[in-house]
Amino acid sequence: MNIQHELEDFLDYLATARRLSPHTLSAYRNDLANFVVFCEQQNLASVDAADSAHIRHFIGQRRSASAAAVSIQRLLSALRSLYRYRMRHRGAIHNPALGISAPKRPQRLPKTLDVDMIKQLLEFEGDEPIDIRDRAMMELFYSSGLRLAELADLNVSDLDLNDALVTVTGKGNKTRTLPIGRIAITALRRWLTSRDSLAPDQALFLGQRGKRLGHRAIQQRLRFRATQQGLPAHVHPHMLRHSFASHLLESSSDLRGVQELLGHANLSTTQVYTHLDFQHLAQVYDKAHPRATRKVNNEQD
Template sequence: MNAAGPPIAGLVPQDGALVERYLEYVRVEKRLAARTVELYALDLQKLRDFAAQVPVALTAVRNPHIRRWVALMHSNGRSGRGIALILSGWRGFYTWLGRQHLVPSNPVQDVRSPKSPKPLPKALGVDDAVQFANFHSADNPWLEARDAAMVELLYGSGLRVGELVGLDLVASKEARGWVDIPSAMAHVLGKGSKVRDVPVGSMALVALQKWQTLRGDCPEQAALFIGRNGTRLTPQSVWQRLRSRSLQAGLATPVHPHMLRHSFASHMLQSSSDLRAVQELLGHANISTTQVYTRLDFQHLARAYDAAHPRAKAKKGSE
């Protein structure tokens, strides 16, 4: 099998036999799925093609060869994730060759793929976010009050889902967080066990008061958000409820908790441009995390600047 085109003249016949033996090994002894074996075959053909261009036998491939080929794949536009999958296939092949005493060491062992750029988090547009926050279901008043309060806190205060489900009704030594309604503040336990205070908006306060009224007494459970069985909600339950609610609300994109957190940050930046304040509200230890998290918002602000600011319209070369 040759995934890279017609056979290359420099291919070593013995290499083909080794590859076939290895593929038989993973197919029979490791019992890998047929599709997985097929992908391994494609990756190993790519390895053979690279080796043929040196030329060098597969058993003579060394670490510098692998690093050179990784750089070549990266320069040709293959993603870091794609290269990582190829390296995984090569690494397994050379591990097997080592067990056969055919190579002195694994040339792929300490080679890592280039880092891929982090994908931009998805955020709702302002209109969609407001539509979602304003949605109300008449199916079950108890569930509706709870879910509406969760949406208001996630979007209105930018909480992580773990921070949300960790909230208790009242402050205590054991509490991981709580909402102080009189002061309109949420005290949350974030990453690294760091506590931060986050403002709670007026709409969220109204939703929380309604939820607490309908929640009912449950002395054995301190959690603010509970399920119908009286236990603290899990992050997975919140994900499911938001997805279902967003479909009911008529949104084109299913909503998950982190999407609301990013929407909070995105809309805050669009309104205030105060990156430091957004960093503090999100609980990011480093400003660089906030910058990566809100790249789309800077693109939006840059376009607005170019369109509106007098100094952005100066002709090039007029300095």
Template sequence: MGDEWVDRFADHLTVAGRSPHTLAAYRADLALLQDLLQAVPLRDASATDLRKALARLHAQGLGSRSLARRLSSWRSFYHWLQQGLLRDDNPAAGLRPPKRDKLLPKALPVDGAAALLDRIDGDSELDVRDRALFELVYSCGLRLSETVGLNLQDVDFSDQLLRIHGKGGKTRLVPIGAEAALRLRQWLALRQASTDEAALFTGRHGRRLGGRQVEKRLRDWAIKTGADQHVHPHMLRHSFASHLLQSSGDLRAVQELLGHANLSSTQIYTALDFQHLAKVYDNAHPRARKGRKPDDED
């Protein structure tokens, strides 16, 4: 009987103009549900039955995003039954998938960030610009939008500060590291731009550099320098935060430098910091690993 209702639901979706790919996904999600329900007919499943089905999938290791998609399919099916007066309720209506696993931002190791930046080397105008640009992103923890939005007047060499125009129109001042300041001076000595162009970083035609160009240049440099992973501008921002927190332990300071409105946005980096500390502990503490002999101690 379950297959009959699925077929009728699929006919409804076809009339509604859904693609064959979407129909196949709905059918697969409903077939999975019927397997999980076992002897309970698909049409007659209760909210408790569906909750148990979700719990079983979660226990099997299915991620929150996949669970949410399957629950959406089930909800649509039971909504169709309810609209057609084939059920009095939608048992999936009040169910929610587990919260999505909070993905940790990817950060380069300290030596990895240094190796990447040090290998961005060359005498051409674009090479010098790229070194200055990515040194500044890593030195100041810039977002991509903040980077391409920088103007000449935002750089204060006398106090070695950078004025950053962040989210929500908020402005913050961040110190510029010595290496970034050196590379910026080298870039400004070569910078060519239209007379009315105020952008700090410009492209081949003397106009403001765009975000996609920045992403492509960093990707290309990462490939050239032999990086073993895809590197994007936001990874340099994550690396800035993670490395600063590892060295200082000052979460509030990192929050201000990143321009986070809420401390909770910054606290994710404490997980990265803990991972770093855990590795140090595992590698250094004489009792951290099973089977380590006293003779192995330094």
């Protein structure tokens, strides 16, 4: 099996067994295609012929090409996953990507909408089926903190409105059951009544042709509603997820609980929202404290 076939074999495994998102698969494909070119340039007969020195050389090349820290981290993750797969399924004996650290990426806080902006976004007028559908989608995004792929993949059978629950399949093919808020339940009940006249498709959210709404269509509808409601910021599905997490953490301070609801494997991923909470408190301090806004550089010794 040549190097290119090895790569395709691994990507097929990621798509079928691990059910990675199309976005992640596309990124891994690009990263590993670059690695294949590198292996061929180094006259390596297979990816198993690469050692740690080769991996460091490859990473060095990517950094010299001005690859961002986050891209290097993803690249190393793809390589580690490739070699883990080959050790488990193809008899490889080592993982040369282990122990190689990526540069730290600067922490960028996720953008959120405050409670008033969420209210402004969600309370748009209209009682046509498309209005009812958009309202149900957006209420569910914010009510349960779903990822875009999780919402797009929902079927009607994933809802249990009597018990106010929705079951989603997230990253790594992991399933979790989440609560749905009262307002979202009302919006979903209205949508299900309208939806039943469109098509027998099992998808929860359908387009006007009766087919499951794709990721891009959902993003476009959210952008349209944000513009319609006069919101200045570019609003996207993950912004509603970030707002869900931030608002919940501000009210409860239960980091572990928010981690479970978001489906984060590591608590460190959820901890970014504690920075958002502190940022909010700092803004309150700056507005309220009588000496918070003094000009320090005007002070004398």
